[in-house]
Each structure stands twice: as C-alpha cells, then as structure tokens.
Amino acid sequence: MLVLCVLILACGGVSAEALLRVLAWPGYADPDVVKAFEQRYKARVEVTFVDSDEGLWSRMNAKEGPRFDVLAANTAEMQRYYAAGLLKPLDATSLPNLARQLPRFRQRQRIPGLEQLGVLYAVPFTYSTMGIIYDKRQFASPPDSMNVLWDPRFRHKVLDFNGGQHNFSFSALASGIEHPFRLSNDERARLTRRLIDLRRNVLTFYNLPEEATELFVRHKVAVMFGNYGTQQLNSLRRAGADVGYALPKEGVLAWLDCWAMTRFAADPMLAQQWINYMLEPSVSSLLPKRQGLANTLVESEDLQDKAKVLWLQPVEDAGRREALWQRIMAGDRPGSF
Numbered sequence: 001m002l003v004l005c006v007l008i009l010a011c012g013g014v015s016a017e018a019l020l021r022v023l024a025w026p027g028y029a030d031p032d033v034v035k036a037f038e039q040r041y042k043a044r045v046e047v048t049f050v051d052s053d054e055g056l057w058s059r060m061n062a063k064e065g066p067r068f069d070v071l072a073a074n075t076a077e078m079q080r081y082y083a084a085g086l087l088k089p090l091d092a093t094s095l096p097n098l099a100r101q102l103p104r105f106r107q108r109q110r111i112p113g114l115e116q117l118g119v120l121y122a123v124p125f126t127y128s129t130m131g132i133i134y135d136k137r138q139f140a141s142p143p144d145s146m147n148v149l150w151d152p153r154f155r156h157k158v159l160d161f162n163g164g165q166h167n168f169s170f171s172a173l174a175s176g177i178e179h180p181f182r183l184s185n186d187e188r189a190r191l192t193r194r195l196i197d198l199r200r201n202v203l204t205f206y207n208l209p210e211e212a213t214e215l216f217v218r219h220k221v222a223v224m225f226g227n228y229g230t231q232q233l234n235s236l237r238r239a240g241a242d243v244g245y246a247l248p249k250e251g252v253l254a255w256l257d258c259w260a261m262t263r264f265a266a267d268p269m270l271a272q273q274w275i276n277y278m279l280e281p282s283v284s285s286l287l288p289k290r291q292g293l294a295n296t297l298v299e300s301e302d303l304q305d306k307a308k309v310l311w312l313q314p315v316e317d318a319g320r321r322e323a324l325w326q327r328i329m330a331g332d333r334p335g336s337f
C-alpha cells in the first residue's frame with residue numbers, strides 16, 4: 001500500500017495547490033484580503049510589494065527569481081509593459097465585476113493603456129491626484145503651486161519622492177512647460193538644473209507612504225510632493241499630523257492604477273479570478289477605508305475639483321530620465337551634465 005501511495009504522488013495523482021504570484025503596491029493586497037481569496041479558490045497567493053515604477057519594471061524583467069502572474073501598475077506603465085510583450089489579453093466575460101464600475105471606467109477605449117487594438121489588457125482599480133501635502137501650522141494659506149517646494153523659506157523642510165519620471169513631469173508643469181510627458185532635450189536639460197536646485201532644498205527623499213509619514217512627523221516637515229496623493233494624506237492624519245492637501249494651479253499629475261495579467265501567468269483562469277475579486281465591493285471598499293484612496297466603483301471627490309488633471313502618460317525616454325535622476329541624487333554638479 002505504501003508503494004502504491006508513493007507511485008500515485010510521483011505520477012501526479014494528488015494535485016498540487018495552485019499558486020498565484022502577485023506584484024503590487026502596498027495596501028493593494030492586505031493579508032486578510034489575500035486569505036479570503038485563498039480560501040475561496042483553494043489557492044496559495046504570494047505577494048511581492050514594490051516602492052517605485054522602476055522597481056516594478058526591474059522585478060518584471062529580472063532574469064532570476066519568480067515570474068509573476070498578475071501585476072498592478074498605472075496606465076502609463078501598462079503601455080510600457082504591453083510594448084515589451086509582457087502582458088496577456090484579458091477575457092472580459094471572465095470579469096463580471098467590470099459591470100460594477102463607474103461609467104467613466106467602463107469606457108475603456110477613452111483611457112489609454114487599457115486596450116490595445118481593441119483587446120483588453122488592463123482593468124482600472126484605484127486612482128489619485130499627486131498633489132501638495134502641507135503642514136497647516138506652517139502655512140497661513142494653502143500653497144497653490146508646486147513651486148513651493150523650491151521656496152528658500154522651507155529649506156530642508158521639504159520632502160520629495162525618489163523617482164525621476166514624476167519629478168521631471170511635475171517640475172515641467174511648475175516651469176510652465178505645456179507637455180510634461182514629452183520633453184525636448186533642451187527642456188530636459190533645463191529641468192535637470194531645476195531638480196538640482198530642488199535637491200538642495202529638500203530634507204530627503206522617500207519611497208513609500210509609511211516612510212514619508214514617519215519623516216514628515218519626526219522632522220516637522222513643512223511641505224512635500226504627494227506622489228501617492230490621498231493615500232499619504234490619510235496616513236499622515238492617522239498619525240496625528242495637522243495637514244492639508246492642495247492641487248497646484250499649473251495642473252496636477254494623477255495616476256490610475258490597474259490590474260493586468262502577465263504573459264507568464266501559469267493559470268490564466270486563476271489570474272483573472274484575482275482581478276475580478278479585486279473589483280468586488282467588499283474588497284474595493286477597503287481602499288478608501290484603509291488607504292484613503294478612491295476606487296472605481298463609487299464616486300470620489302478627488303476628481304471633482306476644478307484643477308487641471310493630467311493622467312500619467314508614457315514619457316519621452318524613461319531610461320534617460322531615471323539616469324539623470326540618479327546623477328542628481330548622487331550630487332553631481334550642474335556643469336557635469
């Protein structure tokens with residue numbers, strides 16, 4: 001009998017537990033959410049969190065390590081992943097919760113990055129503007145421009161996000177450049193000098209919302225670029241900070257994060273069950289409750305302001321921006337660029 005059992009196991013007579021590997025941002029796949037999915041679909045889920053778009057890109061392109069089945073990224077990045085052949089088409093009939101989304105998110109042809117040649121590749125999940133977070137005690141009135149980050153009055157009382165793509169884009173808006181995602185060589189050189197000046201004004205740079213909250217409170221920071229938007233605002237208020245949120249008059253960047261299935265997905269059905277599960281009201285409702293983020297099922301005040309909102313788009317040369325940013329962070333002198 002023992003020999004028979006060993007033979008059955010060796011031949012696959014006992015099926016292995018399905019495994020789903022998820023690549024996402026903090027707050028998108030909390031332990032209780034993952035556990036409920038595992039119990040429902042009799043699967044095991046491994047979640048890997050990232051702290052930047054470039055970190056996500058590196059994970060997806062790593063020659064060694066796990067291959068991921070599903071990932072969360074903004075619409076600009078989704079276009080990048082599609083162009084690199086890293087995504088697998090989605091079957092809308094396997095995603096019945098799409099019908100629960102607000103009309104603006106069901107009009108997928110109008111949102112670049114969701115469809116390619118009429119085929120669905122990404123599903124909207126959450127979004128936020130990327131505004132100015134400020135300490136109300138240090139401002140008589142809310143700041144109305146991202147140029148406040150360069151204000152010498154707040155030298156070493158400024159926090160900025162550690163990322164080249166978004167820093168070049170918001171600096172372009174603050175400098176009056178009309179197309180922040182399509183910079184010319186001259187514009188990029190001009191903004192490099194501005195970002196060197198910003199580096200000198202900044203206390204330090206953060207990667208994750210929790211890190212920014214800790215730094216903001218501990219160092220009595222006056223103002224910061226809110227890369228994670230209302231998620232950071234929520235985190236700071238939970239920590240007891242008296243902070244406000246402002247949208248710059250020059251225009252505000254905004255991101256729309258989506259779920260997609262990668263070309264490495266070993267079990268496409270399970271991968272799409274995860275994406276559909278993320279759109280269930282009981283799961284999506286956790287975004288505003290826990291993270292202060294909007295979801296795609298219920299209207300949010302975040303987009304009802306009269307400010308000019310610019311959804312993230314692919315930039316002219318992501319690699320070039322990031323290379324310049326690393327040199328800026330390293331302290332290279334202006335004349336060396």
